[in-house]
Amino acid sequence: MIPGWSRSRLATTIGSLTLAFTLGSGCGGGKGTEPPPPPPPPPNPDQVKLLVPGFPAIVQPSDNLATHQGVALGRRLFYDPRLSLNNSQSCGSCHAPAFAFSDHGRRFSLGAEGQVGDRNSPALVNLAWSGNVFWNGRAEHIEAQALQPVENPIEMMEQWPRVVAKLAADPAYPPLFRAAFGDDEVTADRAVKAIAQFERTLLSYNSKYDRILRGEESFTPGEERGYNMFFTEKADCFHCHVDYLFTDYGFHDVGLDNPPERGRAEVTNRPEDIGRHKVPTLRNVVFSAPYMHDGRFATLRDVIDHYNRGGAGTPNQSPFVHFGRGLNLTDQDKQDLLDFILTLTDSSFVTNPAFQDPFVDGLPSR
Amino acid sequence: MIAPCRFLGPCRAHLVPAVRTCIALGALSLGALFLSALFLGCGGDKGTTPDDPEGRLTLKFSYSIDDAPLVMNTADYPYENAAGNEYKVVGLKHYITGVQLRRLNGTSFESTDVHLLNAADPTTLAFTIGQIPAGPYSSIQILVGVDDTRNVEGGLPATLDNFNMQWPRQLGGGYHNVMAEGRYKAGAADSTWTVHLGKVKHDPNETFYHNHVVEVIVPGSGISFSDDSWEVSIDVNLNQWFVTPTVYDFATYGSFIMDQHEPQEILIANARDAFTVKSKVRL
Numbered sequence: 001m002i003p004g005w006s007r008s009r010l011a012t013t014i015g016s017l018t019l020a021f022t023l024g025s026g027c028g029g030g031k032g033t034e035p036p037p038p039p040p041p042p043p044n045p046d047q048v049k050l051l052v053p054g055f056p057a058i059v060q061p062s063d064n065l066a067t068h069q070g071v072a073l074g075r076r077l078f079y080d081p082r083l084s085l086n087n088s089q090s091c092g093s094c095h096a097p098a099f100a101f102s103d104h105g106r107r108f109s110l111g112a113e114g115q116v117g118d119r120n121s122p123a124l125v126n127l128a129w130s131g132n133v134f135w136n137g138r139a140e141h142i143e144a145q146a147l148q149p150v151e152n153p154i155e156m157m158e159q160w161p162r163v164v165a166k167l168a169a170d171p172a173y174p175p176l177f178r179a180a181f182g183d184d185e186v187t188a189d190r191a192v193k194a195i196a197q198f199e200r201t202l203l204s205y206n207s208k209y210d211r212i213l214r215g216e217e218s219f220t221p222g223e224e225r226g227y228n229m230f231f232t233e234k235a236d237c238f239h240c241h242v243d244y245l246f247t248d249y250g251f252h253d254v255g256l257d258n259p260p261e262r263g264r265a266e267v268t269n270r271p272e273d274i275g276r277h278k279v280p281t282l283r284n285v286v287f288s289a290p291y292m293h294d295g296r297f298a299t300l301r302d303v304i305d306h307y308n309r310g311g312a313g314t315p316n317q318s319p320f321v322h323f324g325r326g327l328n329l330t331d332q333d334k335q336d337l338l339d340f341i342l343t344l345t346d347s348s349f350v351t352n353p354a355f356q357d358p359f360v361d362g363l364p365s366r
Numbered sequence: 367m368i369a370p371c372r373f374l375g376p377c378r379a380h381l382v383p384a385v386r387t388c389i390a391l392g393a394l395s396l397g398a399l400f401l402s403a404l405f406l407g408c409g410g411d412k413g414t415t416p417d418d419p420e421g422r423l424t425l426k427f428s429y430s431i432d433d434a435p436l437v438m439n440t441a442d443y444p445y446e447n448a449a450g451n452e453y454k455v456v457g458l459k460h461y462i463t464g465v466q467l468r469r470l471n472g473t474s475f476e477s478t479d480v481h482l483l484n485a486a487d488p489t490t491l492a493f494t495i496g497q498i499p500a501g502p503y504s505s506i507q508i509l510v511g512v513d514d515t516r517n518v519e520g521g522l523p524a525t526l527d528n529f530n531m532q533w534p535r536q537l538g539g540g541y542h543n544v545m546a547e548g549r550y551k552a553g554a555a556d557s558t559w560t561v562h563l564g565k566v567k568h569d570p571n572e573t574f575y576h577n578h579v580v581e582v583i584v585p586g587s588g589i590s591f592s593d594d595s596w597e598v599s600i601d602v603n604l605n606q607w608f609v610t611p612t613v614y615d616f617a618t619y620g621s622f623i624m625d626q627h628e629p630q631e632i633l634i635a636n637a638r639d640a641f642t643v644k645s646k647v648r649l
Binding site for chain 2: 054055056057129227228231232233238242243244245248249250271272313315316317318319320322323324325
């Protein structure tokens with residue numbers, strides 16, 4: 001139990017409502033000569049409200065606001081194997097809901113012809129807040145990301161024009177594109193927009209931890225000790241796995257060597273980015289083993305041991321991973337930290353019916 | 367408990383309903399605190415009326431190590447502080463939530479806008495304050511950090527940037543006022559330093575967390591406005607932050623200072639000599 005939490009949360013909620021009302025008018029304009037602010041546009045009943053009370057506001061791209069129709073189309077496309085060569089693989093093949101949208105416990109994913117990749121398939125959880133995606137951040141947003149796997153030679157190995165032709169030839173799709181985008185035209189741009197809309201709805205905010213913050217449940221003594229280590233400099237996890245989202249959506253080098261990877265520098269070419277990778281959320285991390293960009297750690301305990309050693313002292317290792325000093329955690333401390341991380345598990349996320357493969361319910365034309 | 371509503375004073379007429387909301391929430395202190403955060407830009411005293419001339423002030427911040435611009439994320443350890451620590455800087459962010467223009471007669475004009483400055487992101491390093499009543503001001507005082515009323519959980523708007531500055535509720539909650547860190551050479555070994563200022567209990571038996579903000583009257587910042595715009599460039603010499611009145615040694619305080627009041631107190635006292643005016647230009 002966290003005294004006072006629900007009060008401040010209430011304040012946040014009131015605050016954000018009021019913010020919506022006052023934004024743009026500003027304060028201290030003082031002159032009284034400006035025209036009154038224009039009335040807000042009428043609400044679109046089709047629009048999906050992406051709002052998690054107590055979490056940061058979700059900023060959707062203005063040219064791709066999620067609608068119920070767009071999300072439904074995106075969900076279908078996400079699970080449609082026609083996005084790949086030989087119609088063998090969908091996004092969902094490597095991002096399965098039961099594994100928090102990671103790849104079935106595999107270290108490296110297999111491409112459309114069984115070829116082995118070189119990166120661990122990340123969980124897709126709370127991407128609605130994410131800027132750059134991929135471990136090295138090479139896609140600026142999830143719309144840009146969704147274009148890439150289809151034509152990736154170690155993933156789906158297909159060509160977008162062929163995918164578009166396949167979808168347009170299926171009588172089920174043009175009406176779905178019309179519902180989402182106004183007319184029947186099937187384009188790659190619309191397809192990735194719809195997939196991105198679906199991905200933005202993959203929100204997790206109902207873990208035991210959330211219920212504890214809401215005052216509905218309490219920690220066990222071990223979880224509470226872990227919680228206190230996590231959020232103090234004892235374990236110092238919170239500077240990167242920031243509260244509520246458990247990621248800052250930034251890039252950091254946590255001191256992994258053998259081999260040291262270029263990471264973010266593959267994109268930016270800046271020496272200080274060598275070894276930096278995207279910070280994954282720890283929400284639902286229990287479902288997405290193995291861990292790190294290359295899946296080098298089989299268990300969460302291995303990950304904790306890594307931080308406890310203080311990293312390998314790579315050139316850009318973050319000051320929050322305490323090289324040389326380590327964390328001096330006892331076995332009990334490690335267990336407590338693990339117990340806390342497990343309170344971030346949200347099984348309603350992995351079983352959410354709205355997230356599952358729509359084709360298994362007998363939808364046509366697989 | 368409606369004290370924060372003082373920020374609402376100069377807001378304009380069409381915001382009156384919101385003012386009422388604020389008073390209605392008076393009993394719910396945190397609600398009121400949060401509302402105060404919404405009315406950024408309300409001056410500390412009367413702003414101008416429609417016909418008065420008004421000034422605009424742009425504050426531009428830069429960061430340096432002694433006489434050279436700060437270069438972050440270097441491969442080597444290019445800097446040396448007064449304690450002899452050879453170091454590099456990896457991150458440097460801080461809030462400014464109060465800019466007070468002071469007059470010789472003791473009155474002042476204040477802006478309480480929230481600014482998060484990130485030395486690594488040049489787009490965050492300048493901001494403009496408008497509606498400054500004409501006349502001479504003897505100095506500029508800035509509040510580095512988040513003021514006491516807003517430095518509580520949920521006290522700032524719910525943006526990702528603000529969430530990434532959170533100060534854990536285990537340590538008093540709210541936000542990091544200053545978040546700077548890097549690595550230094552500790553003999554042959556390599557270690558880390560962090561200058562993270564926020565809320566800390568001075569004594570474990572206390573129920574109160576002291577909020578470690580830095581209030582600096584920037585020397586040489588006197589300025590006079592008519593109907594015009596000025597740009598004042600303020601330089602922050604990070605190395606000077608570790609010198610006076612107390613030499614700050616990374617080997618003593620290192621990277622675990624978030625629950626220790628002594629290094630926090632040293633760093634807020636030391637910060638005062640780190641800020642100087644680099645230039646004042648009428649635009």
